[in-house]
Amino acid sequence: MLGDQSDREVQNAAMYCHETDHYVFHCDEGGKAAQDIEHIASVQEASYQHITAILGLSMNEKIHYYLYDSREALGKECERRFGEYAPNNGCAVSENEILAVYNETIQCIGAHEDTHILMFTLGYPESRFLEEGVAMAMDALWWGIDNNAWTSYYRNNDLCPSVSELIAMTREEFYTVQDKIAYPLAGSFVSYLLMRFERAQFYEFYMAKDYEAAARGVLGVSLTEIEQEFFRFIDLLSYDKVLLDRIAELFRE
Numbered sequence: 159m160l161g162d163q164s165d166r167e168v169q170n171a172a173m174y175c176h177e178t179d180h181y182v183f184h185c186d187e188g189g190k191a192a193q194d195i196e197h198i199a200s201v202q203e204a205s206y207q208h209i210t211a212i213l214g215l216s217m218n219e220k221i222h223y224y225l226y227d228s229r230e231a232l233g234k235e236c237e238r239r240f241g242e243y244a245p246n247n248g249c250a251v252s253e254n255e256i257l258a259v260y261n262e263t264i265q266c267i268g269a270h271e272d273t274h275i276l277m278f279t280l281g282y283p284e285s286r287f288l289e290e291g292v293a294m295a296m297d298a299l300w301w302g303i304d305n306n307a308w309t310s311y312y313r314n315n316d317l318c319p320s321v322s323e324l325i326a327m328t329r330e331e332f333y334t335v336q337d338k339i340a341y342p343l344a345g346s347f348v349s350y351l352l353m354r355f356e357r358a359q360f361y362e363f364y365m366a367k368d369y370e371a372a373a374r375g376v377l378g379v380s381l382t383e384i385e386q387e388f389f390r391f392i393d394l395l396s397y398d399k400v401l402l403d404r405i406a407e408l409f410r411e
C-alpha cells in the first residue's frame with residue numbers, strides 16, 4: 159500500500175544506518191544499538207559466515223536488521239506492519255528483514271533470526287518444530303547452556319516430550335509447549351539430523367508434506383526409529399553435576 163510505503167520511508171529516514179557485506183542495520187541515532195553498532199555488525203557477519211558454512215545457503219541480497227530499544231517499540235512496528243501489537247525480543251518478518259531488541263538487558267543478536275531468513279530461501283516448512291530447530295541448532299545454546307545438555311536434563315527428569323509428536327504439531331500446537339523445553343530440544347534434534355544425514359536429505363525431509371513418508375523414503379528410517387536413535391545418543395551424554403544443577407535452577411525460574 160502506498161500509505162505503508164511512505165510511512166516506511168519516513169521511518170527509515172529517521173533511523174541511523176550502517177552497512178556491511180551482508181547486512182544493512184537500522185537503529186535510532188544515539189541509542190545503545192547505535193553506540194554498539196560495530197560490535198553488532200561483527201557478531202552478525204560472523205553468524206552469517208557460520209550459518210552459510212554449515213547450511214550451504216546464501217542470500218542474493220542484504221539482510222535488513224532493524225534494532226529497537228524495547229520489546230514494546232518492536233511490538234509497535236509489528237502493529238504498523240501487520241495490524242497486530244506483538245511485543246517480542248526478535249523476529250524475521252520478511253524474506254530479508256529482521257526486527258530485534260537491543261538494550262542494556264536484551265541483546266537479540268546472533269545466528270537465530272538470520273538462520274530463519276536463510277532457510278526461507280528453501281521455502282516454508284509445515285513443521286514449526288523443525289523450523290525452530292534449525293535456528294536453535296545454529297544458536298547451539300539456550301540461556302547460555304548447550305541444547306544437548308537441556309535435552310539430557312529433560313530425558314533424565316521425565317520432562318522430555320516425543321520428538322515425532324512435536325514434528326507433527328501445527329504451529330499453534332507447537333506454541334503450547336513450554337519454550338524452554340521445545341526450543342533446546344528442537345535445536346538438539348536438528349543438530350543430530352545434520353550430523354547423521356546428508357544436507358540434501360535433511361532439506362528434503364524438512365520441506366516434506368508428509369514427515370513419516372519422508373523419513374522412510376528420504377532418511378531410510380521411520381520417525382520412531384530416528385527418535386529412538388537420537389535419544390540413545392542423548393542418553394550417552396554424561397554432564398557435569400554443576401551444569402545439571404544450574405539447568406535445574408534455571409528451569410524452575
Ligand SMILES: [Zn+2]
Nearest residue numbers: 270274290293
Ligand atoms: Zn525462531
